[in-house]
Amino acid sequence: MLQFDDISKHYPDSGDALSHVSFHVERGEMLFVTGHSGAGKSTLLRLTALIERPSRGNIFLNGRNLANMPDRKIPYFRRKIGLIFQDYRLLHDCSVFDNVALPLLISGFDARETARRSRAALGKVGLAGFEKRKPMSLSGGEQQRVGIARAIVTRPPLILADEPTGNLDPDLSIEIMQMFRQFNQRGVTFMIASHNAQLVSRFADRVVHLEKGRLVT
């Protein structure tokens, strides 16, 4: 489904975050990207979502070279992937419900369908009843789950998750991962950055390990 072909990313102020990374993600796979802090996991996910462009190399999604995607098509491309961020990226002046509903609003769903799906997604991450709360009034783990609900609400075929359980206690982490596994069994492909060794060993179909921006196998 996803293919990384000799990817390098160079930052002017910090050097090479990734160098010569090549691997692929199979459809329906739950792939984990591991590595120490600063290894380049987040960078890899950002490149995949076209939030940044690689300095070298190509990324193919279903055989299509993302480097050739013009900027104006990027929004439609992003609607087909679910993104979960290490720092959640929630809108703090909007309610939990509005945060989760935003991707549906952007994709042009009608109000009824939006409300139905948003409630369902919040229910799945265990936040039913939190609709009217503001993200600021939630714990780190609860905010993280709002971010997860927002990523799954459009039912994307590919989810890129950056430390999706970084702020959750072990039980909740396992619960979330089991939920991911359920989606995965229904055909959703996952690429998850994590340094939680326990989770990785328990849930990973395959692991890609990065060290200082290089792939180690």
Add this chain to the structure above:
Amino acid sequence: MTGMTLLVIAISLTFPATFYLALKNIQTLSDSFKETYAISLYLFPQVEIEEAEKLKKSLSSRESIASLKVIDKSVAMEAFRQRSGFGDALGALDDNPLPIVIEVVPKPDFADPDNIQALVTELQTLPNVEFAQWDMQWLMRLKELIAIARRGALLLGVLLSLGVVLIVGNTIRLELQDRLPKIEIMKILGATHTFIRRPFLYRGFWLGLIGGIWAWLGTLGLYLSLTSPVARLSDLYHSQYSLHFLNFWESVFLLAFSMLISMTGAWLVVTRFLWKLRP
């Protein structure tokens, strides 16, 4: 900030609107004088009515002249008596001192200042004519002044409209900076530029509409403050003249124009902002 912006829009548009309104009224006023483009031929006092009629006949064949009217001494006297308020004093005169006057009205398509001046000079040389007078020269000058003022008003309008574009743009820019994190998240979730731009265009629309209404009210205020002095002045001159306000379509134009330039300002700033943002 919004209040300030609205005020600036309102003031920027009140100026050209009022200027336009003033010109429109002066124009109507000068048009109402059209029938008085007449040239008065004052004949020598000893010239009698028969000779005056003869002169009239000889002039009536001219192409440049639309109509002619002989005003006899007695008629002129009566008019003068009524108007001047010197009735009693005039009654004391034995002889009528007023000359016969022929009023010459040039054809409208002939009525430009140079032509009329030439006609006046020519009529002056006719026998029996003591002098020819055309006292509407100022009207012609006024027309030229109106034309110049109109150009000035247009220029002013263009400049102030640009000001509106800038002030709305600046207001929107501040809001954009405020909402930068939100915009970035929306982009990451797949929002198109059109989607992100929409609320800001609405904002521009409302700023323009409300600012335009304020400008309309401002113009109305200036208009109302001038109507009663003008009415008094008009009364003084036994004239039926009264001021006109912006009509329906002019008002609609003011509002539509205000919305248009305000939305233009918003559109330009948002588009530039999104363009500079990374994809």
